[in-house]
Amino acid sequence: MGKKKIAVMHVINAYALGGAEKLVFDIASSMDKTKFDVFICSIASRGDAVERSIRHSLHSQGVRTLCLDKAPHRQRLLAIWRLARFLRANKIDIVHTHCPSPDFYGRLAAWLSRVPLVFTTIHNTAGYSRRVEKTLGW
Numbered sequence: 001m002g003k004k005k006i007a008v009m010h011v012i013n014a015y016a017l018g019g020a021e022k023l024v025f026d027i028a029s030s031m032d033k034t035k036f037d038v039f040i041c042s043i044a045s046r047g048d049a050v051e052r053s054i055r056h057s058l059h060s061q062g063v064r065t066l067c068l069d070k071a072p073h074r075q076r077l078l079a080i081w082r083l084a085r086f087l088r089a090n091k092i093d094i095v096h097t098h099c100p101s102p103d104f105y106g107r108l109a110a111w112l113s114r115v116p117l118v119f120t121t122i123h124n125t126a127g128y129s130r131r132v133e134k135t136l137g138w
Contacts, residue, residue, distance in 0.1 A: 008036050016051070
């Protein structure tokens with residue numbers, strides 16, 4: 001019986017062509033699929049041809065995608081619950097968040113799901129609050 005692959009979930013704002021998203025797509029595409037099950041979750045949906053094209057490209061490279069389809073300033077608890085449920089169902093070992101909103105949702109969902117490792121890449125400090133970080137112990 002083969003060794004279990006490490007399941008890694010990247011969490012991003014949307015399937016878009018921004019710098020952070022491009023970095024995540026490059027990382028996910030280049031990960032060794034014989035060692036890793038790779039997932040990308042977006043918080044919001046653009047619902048356009050760009051999103052469909054990006055997701056199709058990722059799928060063709062063996063990357064599974066998820067979209068929480070969260071509306072702005074709404075459905076926060078639902079988004080956390082949906083992501084936590086997905087993390088548990090897919091036995092995710094590592095959550096890697098990118099940018100403030102994905103960081104918030106990804107960390108809370110990972111904590112609820114007892115994901116053993118959570119990493120955050122801060123691509124820009126805008127949107128982060130020292131007080132919030134300290135209060136949450138992150």
